Amino acid sequence: MSTTPPQAPAYPGNLYSPAVIADPYPVYAQLRALGPVVWLARHGAFALTRYDECKRTLLDEGTFVSGHGVGLNSIANRFSRGTTLNSDGEAHAARRKLVAHRLTPRALKSMSDVIDAAARQVATDAVARGHVDGVRIARSLPIQVVPDLVGWPEGEREHLLKWAGATFDVLGPLNSTSARSAAASLGMLRFARRIARTGNVIPGSMGDEVIAAARGGAISRHEAAALMIDYLAPSLDTTISAIASALRLFALHPDQWQELRVDRELIPNAFNEVVRFEAPLRAFSRRVAKDTTIAGTSVPRGARVVVLYASANRDEDFWDEPDTFDIHRDAGRHLGFGHGTHGCAGQGLARLEGQALLNALADRVERIELTGEPIWARNNIIRGLASLPLTLHPIGGTA
Secondary structure, three states, X not given: OOOOOOOOOEEOOOOOOHHHHHOOHHHHHHHHHHOOEEEEOOOOEEEEOOHHHHHHHHHOOOOEEOOOOOOOOHHHHHHOOOOOOOOOHHHHHHHHHHHHHHHOHHHHHOOHHHHHHHHHHHHHHHHHHOEEEHHHHHHHHHHHHHHHHHOOOOOOOOOHHHHHHHHHHOOOOOOHHHXXXXXXXXXXXXXXXXXXXXXXXXXOOHHHHHHHHHHOOOOXXXXXXXXXXXXXXXXXXXXXXXXXXXXXXXXXXXXXXXXHHHOHHHHHHHHHHHHHHOOOEOOEEEEEOOOEEEOOEEEOOOOEXXXXXXXXXXXXXXXXXXXXXXOOOOOOOOOEOEOHHHOOOOHHHHHHHHHHHHHHHHOOEEEEEEXXXXXXXXXXXXXXXXXXXXXXXXXXXXX
């Protein structure tokens, strides 16, 4: 489609420009003001800008399908075949069932002691340094936990963070940002295929089960590689994004940090509010399987809709004072990890890690001080910080 579809107001700008990636919220507000459904003329897709339409679309899997990919370019959608992200119905359920039991509340509970201990060590080391990069803190816990869970060989993890970020980045439109990440994304795919072929994974890990299923004929070797990537990238990047954003937000709101330190029961909701306020996932798309209508706008079969999670989380019609960070807000209904059967499978692990680290820091840190300008990473899909200069002021002393 090259012209503005009937009924839909048009937005001519680039939703994935470096400037919008760095500061997207004014543009999201412009889009919401245009309407719940906006035609992105530059990207050839409909944007869903408000909470209700985003949530309904995510729950209507018969009309809005993922099996043709969730990215905004056909190349990335083709390479992501075999993942849970790029599948529907029985195929999606079978793939998710194969590994999701590792991420159930019961399974995660068995990991809580290990995660708590790791979080305490990360917090102790950070406080000892005093002057730190908050992104380094945010990476420290997930990079200890997630690769072991997936089963990546211990001597071959040096590129995982770069590869994971690239795996998301290429799901945007074909632009300079996705092009920059193409080589790293392909590197991740080649690595995963080699691991699936050789079976060089940690015994008893998620990857071990996936490769056993491939050898038993339940899935293909290609699917085995795709599934290992499927659970590595979201479990790293979304968690790192949320933890780093939490550190930045508590540096900017020291009064709320003090409230959290006094009342630790606020931590779960505080983490939800962080994810609402700075959604780790900006947006994914869906392909429309049949002619439909969204909020009075006709959307034809074959069109793409872009579900703007981050805009929905700032929707003035749904949230009171959405641009205010408030750990007392009932933030559990946010869409920061997606929603429905395609909601982030690793969100329970992200919460466990994020809450453990906030609790460990609250035991040790009186005040989090921002000591320089934060820098946002350039990524089409992940809203994450590249640098966050902080000073952690310890309880009973000075950093």
